[in-house]
Amino acid sequence: MPYKGEFAGYQPLRRITESERVKNLLRRSKVYHSSSASATSIPVVAPDSLNQLPIFILAIDGSRAEVDVKIGYPGAKIGYCTVACVLIDLALIDQLDKQRAVEPKKFRETEKASAIDAAFPGSNVVTRRQTSARASFREELYDHFHDVIIDEEEKLPLIDTYEAMLELKPQHQDQRCPYFETDGCEQHLNIPSGTGECPGCKRPVYSTDALRIHERFNDLGSNDEAFGYVMQVWERLLLVHLLRAFEKRGMLDQMSKLAFFLDGPLAIFGPPAWLSAAISTELKRINSIVQIKTSTDLVILGVEKSGAFFTHFEEIDQMDDSGQPGFAPRTYSLIMDEYIKEVIQQTSSKKRYGQDTYFGRKFFYKTQSGARIVASIPFLTNEQDTLDSDDISLYPQFGTTCALLDRLVSSRFPNALMPLVSAHAHAAIPLHLGKKVLKQLAQALMREESD
């Protein structure tokens, strides 16, 4: 029995759920009954890997924080974004597995050293040359894209890859002048590469204004959303950037030794979502070269750790009457458009799920050890670019992807991937971005070859 008054703190919440208005709304809402669904997700045994497993994993993972700063103005905040990039040596993991457990802390230390990081003006922080926090944020964003140099030898700033993606953006005069919110300039314009000028107010515009992240910027209040978009864009652009760097260095013939793991879905949400189509086009182009050189596709995976798909997978994987989980080890389900719309995100829209945001598609996978993985694989050819087929032979690296997942899941962190990678601290080679990262990578790949 609960003590009298124990739930006093929850009183307001109870008032909301018991209110007639809420009850009324729920009475008018559709309720999902799994028994009436026509779309089902039947687990299928994962195909075997057609190729040798990659020997390295390049993992990209970002984080961000918003901190209060004391500069005299009230509510001044700064955003801090980092994107870490780590190369994981699977052969070393094998060796370590035979030895002893490794503390995850060690890994996080090395990860920090290998990250690209940047501080951004947030609420009420105005840089000397600017007149508003928003304009300061825009200028810093453009500068940081220039400052992110992936390789000192090649001198490839992230802005090069970004502007190559901008070239692929369809031109519509649909973007408002970035000074609209603060100064009311009503001009609509196309944002060019480099820096330019608004034809209306004659003030500077930057190529990164096309990301439109500033439209979600708050001059007063939290900017966690805006910083989140920066991080999301950096993580995904870094993948394309590294692939383009490999191409430039003539290293695409080595790609079957490498798999790329990204934190989160293969998608870009919010105002910068147009990048998704550009990234998709670029991945298909690069993959067509990789296919010629290696006779197979790139291995790229985006892993989700939470969200509606994750919750849904948990639900359908419950034990049935006979005590068996929905998914046996090494089974998967490639998620179809119809299934998503009927069971996960209800809509009667004809438009494909994630049409404007995703450059890949999702699947559920139960690893050999029983971990549930929600992940996405990219569309690397036009044939793969569908949610209406569950023909797994469209995706020749799917077996390899599942086999990698089997190897990377740890028993200590159920259903999670990155932490278990981090548990193998000593197998991770921190890539010091901005140093000779491509040389490091080339050496690692070549070393394996001569072994």
Ligand SMILES: [Zn+2]
């Ligand atoms: Zn203007």
